[in-house]
Amino acid sequence: MDDATLEALISALSVTPDNQLLRVQVVRELLRSRRWERAEELARPLLTTSERPLALLAGARGALTRGDKETAGQLYRQALDGDRGLVDEALEAELEVQDQPVRLSVQGLEDEQAALSERPRISFQDIGGMETLKEQIRLNILYPMQKPEIYEAYGKKVGGGILMFGPPGCGKTYISRATAGEMGAKFFTLTIADTLNMWLGESEKHLAAIFSTARTQSPSVIFIDEVDALGGKRSDMRNSGTRTMVSQLLVEMDGIASQNEKVLVLGATNMPWNVDMAMRRAGRFDRVLFVPPPDLKAREEILKVQSRNRKLAPGINWGELAKKTELFSGADLNNLVERATERALADALKSGNLRDVTHADFLSALKEVKPSTTEWLRRSRNYVNFANQDGLYEDLARYLDEVKIK
Amino acid sequence: MSEQQALQRGRLLYNAEHYDQAGEMFVEVLRVDPQNAEAQALLALCLSHQKKWKGAIEAAREAVRLDPEEPLAHEALAVIYLNSNRLEEAERAILQALELEPDSPTYWHLAGHLAWRRSDWQTALESAQRGLASDPSSPDLINLRSLALMKLGHVEESRQGLAELLAENPEDPSSLANMGWSSLHVGKPGEALEFFKSALQLEPENDYARQGLMEGLRARYPFYGLVLRFFFFMQGLSKRAQEAIELGLYLGQRLLNELAREHRWLRPYVRPILFLYTMFAYMTWLAKPLANLLLRFNPYGKLVLTREDEQQSNVVAGCLGLTTLFAVIHVATGNVLAFVTWAFFLTVCVPLASIFECEEGWPRKLMKRVALLEAAVGVLGLLMLWLGMDRGVYFISIYFQLVAPTQFLIVYLRNVRPELGHED
Numbered sequence: 001m002d003d004a005t006l007e008a009l010i011s012a013l014s015v016t017p018d019n020q021l022l023r024v025q026v027v028r029e030l031l032r033s034r035r036w037e038r039a040e041e042l043a044r045p046l047l048t049t050s051e052r053p054l055a056l057l058a059g060a061r062g063a064l065t066r067g068d069k070e071t072a073g074q075l076y077r078q079a080l081d082g083d084r085g086l087v088d089e090a091l092e093a094e095l096e097v098q099d100q101p102v103r104l105s106v107q108g109l110e111d112e113q114a115a116l117s118e119r120p121r122i123s124f125q126d127i128g129g130m131e132t133l134k135e136q137i138r139l140n141i142l143y144p145m146q147k148p149e150i151y152e153a154y155g156k157k158v159g160g161g162i163l164m165f166g167p168p169g170c171g172k173t174y175i176s177r178a179t180a181g182e183m184g185a186k187f188f189t190l191t192i193a194d195t196l197n198m199w200l201g202e203s204e205k206h207l208a209a210i211f212s213t214a215r216t217q218s219p220s221v222i223f224i225d226e227v228d229a230l231g232g233k234r235s236d237m238r239n240s241g242t243r244t245m246v247s248q249l250l251v252e253m254d255g256i257a258s259q260n261e262k263v264l265v266l267g268a269t270n271m272p273w274n275v276d277m278a279m280r281r282a283g284r285f286d287r288v289l290f291v292p293p294p295d296l297k298a299r300e301e302i303l304k305v306q307s308r309n310r311k312l313a314p315g316i317n318w319g320e321l322a323k324k325t326e327l328f329s330g331a332d333l334n335n336l337v338e339r340a341t342e343r344a345l346a347d348a349l350k351s352g353n354l355r356d357v358t359h360a361d362f363l364s365a366l367k368e369v370k371p372s373t374t375e376w377l378r379r380s381r382n383y384v385n386f387a388n389q390d391g392l393y394e395d396l397a398r399y400l401d402e403v404k405i406k
Numbered sequence: 407m408s409e410q411q412a413l414q415r416g417r418l419l420y421n422a423e424h425y426d427q428a429g430e431m432f433v434e435v436l437r438v439d440p441q442n443a444e445a446q447a448l449l450a451l452c453l454s455h456q457k458k459w460k461g462a463i464e465a466a467r468e469a470v471r472l473d474p475e476e477p478l479a480h481e482a483l484a485v486i487y488l489n490s491n492r493l494e495e496a497e498r499a500i501l502q503a504l505e506l507e508p509d510s511p512t513y514w515h516l517a518g519h520l521a522w523r524r525s526d527w528q529t530a531l532e533s534a535q536r537g538l539a540s541d542p543s544s545p546d547l548i549n550l551r552s553l554a555l556m557k558l559g560h561v562e563e564s565r566q567g568l569a570e571l572l573a574e575n576p577e578d579p580s581s582l583a584n585m586g587w588s589s590l591h592v593g594k595p596g597e598a599l600e601f602f603k604s605a606l607q608l609e610p611e612n613d614y615a616r617q618g619l620m621e622g623l624r625a626r627y628p629f630y631g632l633v634l635r636f637f638f639f640m641q642g643l644s645k646r647a648q649e650a651i652e653l654g655l656y657l658g659q660r661l662l663n664e665l666a667r668e669h670r671w672l673r674p675y676v677r678p679i680l681f682l683y684t685m686f687a688y689m690t691w692l693a694k695p696l697a698n699l700l701l702r703f704n705p706y707g708k709l710v711l712t713r714e715d716e717q718q719s720n721v722v723a724g725c726l727g728l729t730t731l732f733a734v735i736h737v738a739t740g741n742v743l744a745f746v747t748w749a750f751f752l753t754v755c756v757p758l759a760s761i762f763e764c765e766e767g768w769p770r771k772l773m774k775r776v777a778l779l780e781a782a783v784g785v786l787g788l789l790m791l792w793l794g795m796d797r798g799v800y801f802i803s804i805y806f807q808l809v810a811p812t813q814f815l816i817v818y819l820r821n822v823r824p825e826l827g828h829e830d
Contacts, residue, residue, distance in 0.1 A: 192427065196415050229422040271423060273610070379611065385709055386606035406713040 005346075006033065012349060013042065021311050021354060024051050025345055027058055028338075036061040051309065053082030057091075064094060084122060085305050089173065093191050120181040127171075127178055128301025133291060137179055140287055145183050145219055145262055161253055161265040161284050163227070165272035165396075166291035167376035169331035172268040175291060176223045179266070186220040188213070195230050195245075207245075211252040211263070219262040227267035227285075228274040246276055250284060257283035270376065272392070273383050280392075290395035293329050293373045296322050302330055306337040311344070313356035321362055327371035327403060339365035377405045409438045413445060420448060425455040443473035447482040454482075459490045459827025470499075474506065484516045488523065490826035496520050511541035518550045525645060527557040545571055549580050556588050559642050564588055579609035586618045591638055595625035616710070623707050624697035633693040636686075652817070656810075659683055691756045691816075694763075695722040718762035725755035743791055746802060750784045753809050757781075760816045767824040776815065780808055 009026050013019065023046060030039035040062030046055035056079035063072035073095050079086050124134050140162060144151045164172050180187040188210055197206065214220040224230070230246060256263045267285050269275055279285050294302055300322035307316075325333060340361040348354045377400060384397045400406075416431030429452035435445035450465035466486050469479035480503035487496035497520055503513045514537030521529035531554035537547045548567050555564035565588050571581040586601030602619035605612055624630040640648050659680065666676040699719040701707030711719075732748035735741060757777035764770040784805035790798025 192419075192424065196418060226424065229419065229424055274423060382606075382610035382616070386603070386610040389607070404713075406711065406716070 003033070006030070008349065009345075010042070017045070019354070020046070020049060020051065022345075022348075024054060024309070025341065027054055031058060031061065036065045053079045053086055056082065057086050057088065060091065064091070069095060081121075083308075084126070085308065087174070092189075093193060118187050119184070120177040120187050122174075122178045123181040124178055127175065127298065129295045129297030129299070130175075133175070133289065136289055137175075137182075140289070141179060141264060142182055145185075145264070148262070161267060161279075162287045162289055163267045163269065163272065163275065163280070163285035164289045164291050165269050167293060167329060167373035167380075168270050169329035169372060170291055170293050171330050172291050173223070173225065174330075176221065176266045176268065180221040180223075183219050183221070183264075185262075185264070186214065186217045188220065188222045190222065190224045192226040192229050195224070195226070207248055207252065211256070214263050215256070215261055219264075221264045221266055224265065224267045226269055227279070228269040228271045230276070230279075246278060250278060253284050273387065288392055288395075290393075290399065292399050293327050293371070294333070299325050299328060299333060302333045303337065306334050307357075310337070310341055311354070311356050313358040316357075316359045316362065321359075321366075324363075324366055325371070327373050327377070328369075329371065329373050332369060332372050336362065336365050336369045339368055374405070377403070381405060409435055409442070412438075413442075416445070416448060420452060423455075425452040428452050429456075441472055443469045443476040443479050446472055447476065447479040450482045450486060454486045454489060457826075459486070460829065462486050463490065463492075463827045470502075477503075477507065477510065477512065480506070481512055481516070484513075484520075486827075488516070488519060491823040492825045492827070493520060493523060509540045511537040511544050511547060513537075514540075515544070515546050515550060518547070518554070522550065522553065525641065527554045527642075530554040531558065545575070545578065545581065549584055552584055552588070556584075556591055557642055561588060561592055577608055579605040579612050579615065582608070583612055583615035583618055586615065586622065590618065590621055590625060590634065593625075593631065593635065595622045595631065598622040598625075619710065620715075623701055623704070623710070624694065627697050627700060629689065630693050630697040633689050636690065655683070655687070656813075688752070688756070692722055692726075692759060695719045695759050696726075699723050714762050718759055721758050721762075722755055725751045725758065729755070743788075746791070747788055750788060750802070750805065753806075754781050754784055757812055757816060760820055763820045765823055767826075769819045769822050769824055773816070773819045776812065780805060780812065783808075 006026070006029050009022065009029065013022050013026050016022065023042065027039050027043045027046065030036075030042065036058070039058040043055040043058035046052060049055075056075045060072045060075035060079060063069075063075060072091075076088070076091060076095065127134070144156065164176070166172060177187060190207075190210065194206065210222060214222050230249065253265055256265070265285075267275070267279075272288070275285070300318045303318055303321055303325075321336075325336065328336070341357050343361040343364060344355055344357040380393070380396055381400055384393045384400060388394070388397065412431050412434045416428045416435065419425075419428035419431060429449055432445040432449040432452065435442055436449065439445070446465055446469035450462045450469060453459075453462035453465055463483075463486055466479065466483035469476065470483055473479060480499065484496050484499040484503065487493070487499055496516075500513060500516050500520060504510070504517065507513060514533050518530045518533030518537065521527070521533055531551060534547050534551035534554060537544065538551065541547065548571055552564040552567040552571075555561075555567070565585070568581055568585045568588060571578065572585065575581070582601050582605035586598040586605065589595070589598035589601060599619065599622040602615050602622055605615035606619060609615070621634060625634050640651070643651070662676045662680055666673050666680070695715075695718045698707075698711055698715045699722065701711055702716065702719065729748045729751040732744045732751065736744035736748060754777075757773070757780060761770060761774045761777055764773045783801050787798040787801030787803075787805060790796075791802065792798075
């Protein structure tokens with residue numbers, strides 16, 4: 001939506017302040033165009049409605065703009081408790097890393113870990129479909145943690161590392177959280193910004209501290225996002241001092257493996273081919289999980305969740321929409337819902353008649369939204385074809401054949 | 407975050423190929439220090455990796471403007487122009503850079519790369535040598551020199567340079583890929599395949615190696631090997647000479663046709679020559695899709711063919727299948743219309759197959775329109791004739807009139823690289 005349309009919506013809202021549908025749409029658009037304070041202001045009346053979570057999210061954004069990270073964090077968590085669909089990864093990243101100086105003090109580190117760690121409330125039940133992936137996670141992650149004695153009897157290790165890879169926007173973070181939720185484990189997140197801090201020596205103790213906290217609070221999951229950025233495969237980075245960082249991580253992971261502790265390190269990446277080879281050796285990220293774009297059932301589920309609280313006409317055929325959105329990522333599906341809504345909204349603005357979002361709106365929106373995963377999948381084909389000697393990409397290869405990507 | 411920290415973070419993210427996040431860091435640097443040409447140049451490179459050509463070009467120009475002494479700015483501008491197929495602007499940027507630093511190996515490499523893109527092997531060789539005068543051990547320049555030597559026919563000298571590079575660094579994907587191409591040049595597809603496979607194992611997204619691998623696989627079929635040799639021979643000639651040969655062959659063929667028409671006694675001599683010529687001309691167009699068609703029955707070939715390769719070979723297989731069918735009908739029954747029909751399918755195959763050879767963007771769109779329009783005219787004419795409507799002759803003769811001129815359009819469209827970044 002362009003600025004002019006948004007301004008038109010805002011002025012329409014000032015004429016009909018009780019139009020909740022319009023208000024919700026305006027707030028969403030303002031959030032998307034990063035006009036945080038305006039979003040917060042216009043969202044306030046929603047606090048007393050069923051759209052409270054959205055208002056809380058806007059509040060969190062507003063608080064963050066004013067530099068009040070604590071309030072922002074609280075509001076954001078409340079917002080998520082109300083509506084899980086509101087996950088905002090950019091906001092999370094900012095909440096976690098914004099002020100560097102604090103994390104240099106030991107006290108700061110502990111505070112921060114409290115903020116970094118959570119006990120996720122979501123579980124596999126919240127993910128529709130994706131049965132193969134869930135089963136793999138159960139076998140490789142959950143059962144070893146739940147029945148360690150059986151695994152130990154067979155000489156299998158319990159904790160350790162698993163590398164999850166797949167196209168962007170397909171829920172690697174979400175699935176990791178749900179995994180921790182299934183385990184009832186504490187969940188620690190390391191974002192790319194954290195990783196960079198470590199690289200640059202701004203918080204060298206950070207990594208060790210996170211691992212030691214995770215050990216004392218086990219079972220726990222340490223989630224390292226965009227793990228490819230750590231160390232790096234390319235030769236020009238080998239000399240840049242980042243090797244010490246990788247070594248530190250490896251020491252920690254080896255420590256967990258040798259002690260058989262109930263600490264799981266989950267690495268996520270869009271570029272598994274750039275993950276440092278040393279990190280893939282035994283006891284480290286030696287197990288690999290391909291997280292594909294959502295399957296049919298998962299797409300239907302995601303569409304329904306994303307469309308909740310929208311003004312929907314009866315008779316939307318979610319099954320058909322799911323069928324027509326092969327290869328769509330979670331983010332693409334969200335985009336589709338937004339576009340469909342905008343169609344109804346544009347009509348409402350023209351005619352003043354608040355019509356519902358119909359199946360036809362979704363079908364028209366489908367013409368505009370294309371799956372964003374195709375490029376990644378095509379690119380990955382090269383790795384499957386030419387660099388799959390150690391079988392790293394077996395699941396990916398099967399998937400590419402299934403969806404006929406060449 | 408201080409400016410220095412942001413710059414350092416941006417560089418790390420850039421090296422890790424996280425271009426969007428790296429770009430944000432450079433924007434952050436520029437917010438604090440709008441005059442930072444290095445950050446501006448790096449921002450330009452981030453944008454180009456995200457294929458945002460227009461923004462990339464603007465950012466790189468700005469970087470050069472901010473600090474004309476900053477080598478990275480010139481390099482970024484030239485690289486972005488080259489990658490967006492804007493060769494004339496690339497030339498200006500490189501000349502400007504060389505004026506500031508006449509001995510820079512980097513700039514000479516860019517100059518050589520530009521010449522390479524223009525198929526001007528002599529200039530590419532000279533540029534590589536100028537650069538090597540300042541930095542005799544630069545792998546990029548040695549690779550470029552070897553490629554140019556190879557194209558100019560000095561294969562031994564070329565291979566020697568590559569062998570030295572590989573002795574020093576056996577795992578360099580570029581040298582391996584170049585060695586593969588040089589093996590193809592000397593007609594050793596088997597050896598070439600080994601080099602390409604090694605290169606791709608190390609760098610699976612190396613497109614030059616992937617193309618080489620495909621050529622190597624196809625070159626194992628003798629008919630394709632022959633056509634490949636002809637292509638290599640033509641590439642070794644200057645652009646002028648290439649065009650002269652193409653035009654000469656075309657005119658020669660017409661001349662022979664005319665002679666055969668005028669002088670009955672010449673026909674037995676001219677006809678076989680014309681037939682062989684026509685067959686060869688068709689092979690230069692259709693050898694690739696035909697070889698790809700065969701590769702689909704090869705387990706490894708099946709794996710590496712792209713979806714487009716498959717579609718193209720489907721089109722060609724369909725056309726040639728129909729050609730054969732109607733040729734058989736014609737021979738069996740003497741039906742004249744069957745003769746016209748098989749001639750149609752044989753000729754329409756070339757523009758249709760060429761759609762897939764044109765670069766995405768306007769060249770492919772135009773090729774597609776022309777090919778489909780001609781096919782439609784021909785099919786319409788044939789349908790009318792088969793249904794007994796004599797006016798079909800009108801359409802089918804228009805179609806056949808278009809065949810020869812279309813070939814020139816095809817040659818042009820298959821070789822043109824659309825300039826990028828003029829709009830978003």
